Amino acid sequence: MKKEFIKYSLLVLVCFSMMACNDWLSVKPKTEMEAEDLFSTEAGFKDALAGVYTAMTKSSLYGREMTYGIVDVVAQQWGSIGTNHRYANALKYEYEATNTKPIIDTLWSGLYNAIANANSVLAYIDKSSVIFTGDNKQIIKGEALALRAFLHFDLLRLFCENAKSTSDEDGIPYVDELTKQVTVSVSPAKVVERVIQDLTDAATCLANDPVLTGREVSTSEDDGYLVNRNYHLNYYAVMGLMARVYMYAENTTEARRCAMVVIDAHKNRNVFPWADKNDVLNEKKEIRDRTFSSEHLFALNIKKLTDYIEGYFMSTSVPLLTRVSPGTLFVAGNDFRSFFFETMNYVGDVPSKLWQMDGVTVDGQLLTPKRDRMPMIRLSEMYYIVAECDKAIPATAVARLNEVLASRGYDDSELLDPISVNTADAVQAEILNEYRREFIAEGQLFFYHKRMKDEKLNGYTVNYVFPKPDTEIEFGK
Numbered sequence: 001m002k003k004e005f006i007k008y009s010l011l012v013l014v015c016f017s018m019m020a021c022n023d024w025l026s027v028k029p030k031t032e033m034e035a036e037d038l039f040s041t042e043a044g045f046k047d048a049l050a051g052v053y054t055a056m057t058k059s060s061l062y063g064r065e066m067t068y069g070i071v072d073v074v075a076q077q078w079g080s081i082g083t084n085h086r087y088a089n090a091l092k093y094e095y096e097a098t099n100t101k102p103i104i105d106t107l108w109s110g111l112y113n114a115i116a117n118a119n120s121v122l123a124y125i126d127k128s129s130v131i132f133t134g135d136n137k138q139i140i141k142g143e144a145l146a147l148r149a150f151l152h153f154d155l156l157r158l159f160c161e162n163a164k165s166t167s168d169e170d171g172i173p174y175v176d177e178l179t180k181q182v183t184v185s186v187s188p189a190k191v192v193e194r195v196i197q198d199l200t201d202a203a204t205c206l207a208n209d210p211v212l213t214g215r216e217v218s219t220s221e222d223d224g225y226l227v228n229r230n231y232h233l234n235y236y237a238v239m240g241l242m243a244r245v246y247m248y249a250e251n252t253t254e255a256r257r258c259a260m261v262v263i264d265a266h267k268n269r270n271v272f273p274w275a276d277k278n279d280v281l282n283e284k285k286e287i288r289d290r291t292f293s294s295e296h297l298f299a300l301n302i303k304k305l306t307d308y309i310e311g312y313f314m315s316t317s318v319p320l321l322t323r324v325s326p327g328t329l330f331v332a333g334n335d336f337r338s339f340f341f342e343t344m345n346y347v348g349d350v351p352s353k354l355w356q357m358d359g360v361t362v363d364g365q366l367l368t369p370k371r372d373r374m375p376m377i378r379l380s381e382m383y384y385i386v387a388e389c390d391k392a393i394p395a396t397a398v399a400r401l402n403e404v405l406a407s408r409g410y411d412d413s414e415l416l417d418p419i420s421v422n423t424a425d426a427v428q429a430e431i432l433n434e435y436r437r438e439f440i441a442e443g444q445l446f447f448y449h450k451r452m453k454d455e456k457l458n459g460y461t462v463n464y465v466f467p468k469p470d471t472e473i474e475f476g477k
Contacts, residue, residue: 039124042132045140048121052147055114057302060106064308068441070103075446076458079323093463104466111151115175118148123178133222135208142205146233149198157447158466160188163249192249199242209235230296236262237298240377243385248451256389259382272379274407280336286360290340290353293370295379302374306356319350332414337437354441380404380438384431391427
């Protein structure tokens with residue numbers, strides 16, 4: 001296998017500010033002089049960071065392909081893909097097919113493009129003489145570091161066979177600086193090491209994140225820049241991501257430690273509370289909280305999500321349907337998650353989790369739902385990680401899983417019975433069931449199967465390694 005190289009020049013995609021006015025900006029510096037002009041103000045740093053998040057929302061990345069698109073297809077999540085569907089070859093792991101390879105190549109280039117944007121922030125922020133508001137300088141730096149780690153980790157999960165290999169040819173480039181020189185691949189083990197280092201540094205920078213300190217932030221303060229921290233890779237999202245990375249690297253001790261930081265904050269400070277039943281099951285479907293938004297450690301604000309899901313879950317006679325039917329998947333009648341399927345004549349039960357509703361007028365007042373949100377890291381995943389780490393003591397693991405199930409509406413008679421689920425294998429089987437229920441259309445099931453080294457899915461021999469691009473990639477062109 002030939003070594004892969006990455007070469008890029010400065011590219012900053014400056015788009016809308018996700019936390020304040022959501023106005024689109026069109027600043028796209030192409031030279032160092034323009035970049036220096038952009039980073040001459042605090043607003044420029046904020047806009048550049050927002051550009052990283054915005055780049056991630058594209059349909060070619062987390063707006064579709066990394067969530068309900070190709071990554072869920074190869075997890076065998078969907079059972080309704082016909083021979084003429086754009087994912088027909090991907091379903092069979094035919095990655096070199098003419099309708100599949102461009103999707104994969106764009107994942108590679110798009111993720112590295114977003115990394116370049118994060119690196120542009122990091123290249124300028126430490127040497128900047130700009131006076132930042134409060135703790136914003138460190139918070140912006142922490143988020144940029146975390147984003148760089150997040151994106152490299154997903155590249156690892158897609159394009160590397162495992163997280164253990166020490167061969168550089170098995171790895172990917174870890175691009176951590178702005179340079180016109182090529183960046184050679186490093187081993188998967190080294191990628192994990194550098195991801196963890198970036199996340200560790202990010203957590204240090206985020207020591208004064210309001211979500212951690214509990215400091216109340218109003219919309220009038222700095223135009224509300226630090227409001228709604230779950231739209232940013234905040235401190236607890238960083239800890240959750242570290243738990244995910246350590247779990248993938250088979251370091252259960254550290255995975256459990258990081259996940260418990262989040263769980264303890266959830267329990268002791270009511271951070272990221274379980275979704276409110278009244279929001280989830282509101283009699284008015286137009287305002288239901290379909291993604292359990294209060295539990296998002298980190299979510300993307302995808303303004304074009306309505307457009308992106310057309311032809312997949314809406315406005316189509318052949319929507320994506322789960323391979324495992326809702327009736328089989330949701331064994332408990334009270335499971336909230338089973339409510340987010342809509343029966344369509346001649347089609348079946350269509351997942352409506354990502355349906356974007358405009359709201360409804362009640363007594364002359366427009367009520368709007370929590371919409372345009374794509375979960376990236378959930379509270380529930382932290383519970384699944386801890387349960388898996390504790391599976392050698394099944395009763396302890398079952399108790400942890402039952403906390404999630406209770407939050408999903410299970411009554412006492414529907415919860416897992418520790419007498420029946422009494423082995424590590426039985427616990428693992430229940431965790432798989434939960435991944436199938438919890439992460440529909442979110443892209444996490446594939447990576448679970450890959451981590452568990454499941455050789456066959458839906459009768460297919462799984463190919464867990466996406467092919468890297470055939471040619472050297474240049475960014476900024």
